[in-house]
Amino acid sequence: MKELETMLELKNVTKVLGNKLILRNISLSLGEGETLAVVGPNGAGKSTFFKCTVGLLQPSGGEIILDGEIIKKKSVAVKKKIGFLGHESFLYSNLTPFENLKFYGKLYKVSDLEHKSMNLLKEVGLYLFRDVPIRSFSRGMIQRLAIARVLLAEPNILMLDEPHTGLDQEAVALLNKIIKEKQKNGKSILIISHDFEQVHTLADRVAILKKGVIVDTIQLDGKMSLNEMKEWYDKVVMGG
Numbered sequence: 001m002k003e004l005e006t007m008l009e010l011k012n013v014t015k016v017l018g019n020k021l022i023l024r025n026i027s028l029s030l031g032e033g034e035t036l037a038v039v040g041p042n043g044a045g046k047s048t049f050f051k052c053t054v055g056l057l058q059p060s061g062g063e064i065i066l067d068g069e070i071i072k073k074k075s076v077a078v079k080k081k082i083g084f085l086g087h088e089s090f091l092y093s094n095l096t097p098f099e100n101l102k103f104y105g106k107l108y109k110v111s112d113l114e115h116k117s118m119n120l121l122k123e124v125g126l127y128l129f130r131d132v133p134i135r136s137f138s139r140g141m142i143q144r145l146a147i148a149r150v151l152l153a154e155p156n157i158l159m160l161d162e163p164h165t166g167l168d169q170e171a172v173a174l175l176n177k178i179i180k181e182k183q184k185n186g187k188s189i190l191i192i193s194h195d196f197e198q199v200h201t202l203a204d205r206v207a208i209l210k211k212g213v214i215v216d217t218i219q220l221d222g223k224m225s226l227n228e229m230k231e232w233y234d235k236v237v238m239g240g
């Protein structure tokens with residue numbers, strides 16, 4: 001196996017919320033051009049892990065290193081390098097898709113903004129709705145726009161927390177096409193998901209987070225079947 005350049009590294013990350021230890025000594029790295037999926041039961045700490053990694057939450061202990069730089073909450077460097085899509089869309093309901101993209105584009109100092117925004121709106125299938133305030137949008141339409149927002153700044157790392165949730169078949173295919181394009185261009189991707197089929201299609205490596213601990217990781221590299229992956233998960237999660 002080829003050694004990958006490390007893009008993102010977590011070293012002994014812990015997170016306490018309230019008086020509960022949600023993340024316990026998480027050490028994990030994401031290589032350049034690698035797609036890593038994090039799976040695990042509800043409440044395991046996946047979204048907490050995600051929020052710490054993208055700088056929305058400050059870890060209680062440990063370090064998160066991005067491209068050689070320690071991530072702090074609200075780090076500007078993080079915002080430029082990591083495109084993240086979480087449970088919240090970070091969109092403004094009284095703005096139209098085009099206005100939302102322009103707003104974020106200005107914030108991230110995106111060049112050629114209007115042109116890129118229009119192209120992205122076409123890519124995610126919202127071009128015809130570009131001037132309609134998004135408050136009337138369906139969940140899937142919002143998710144499509146959130147995907148366009150993430151792509152606008154052309155990040156080197158994509159972090160996606162359950163990105164397929166709420167999408168119809170067509171939008172799932174669209175998102176996977178976008179993810180595969182990013183993979184081809186050597187971007188690093190971290191996906192949190194409950195959808196084993198999507199994980200199996202997209203990931204090079206899978207890690208299981210259970211009760212705040214990474215209990216096992218496995219290399220897929222297209223060599224393991226979906227069933228084998230599910231069996232591995234069941235064994236690790238149920239067994240102990």
Ligand SMILES: Nc1ncnc2c1ncn2[C@@H]1O[C@H](COP(=O)(O)OP(=O)(O)OP(=O)(O)O)[C@@H](O)[C@H]1O
Pocket residue numbers: 017018020022040041042043044045046047048049
């Ligand atoms: N602000 C908070 N204060 C206290 N506990 C919290 C807080 N936010 C989350 N938790 C707890 O942290 C644990 C992990 O939650 P988290 O959302 O990270 O899980 P998850 O793995 O993403 O679950 P799911 O698969 O349902 O999305 C849960 O037990 C939750 O109750």
Ligand SMILES: [Mg+2]
Pocket residue numbers: 046047048
């Ligand atoms: Mg979650």
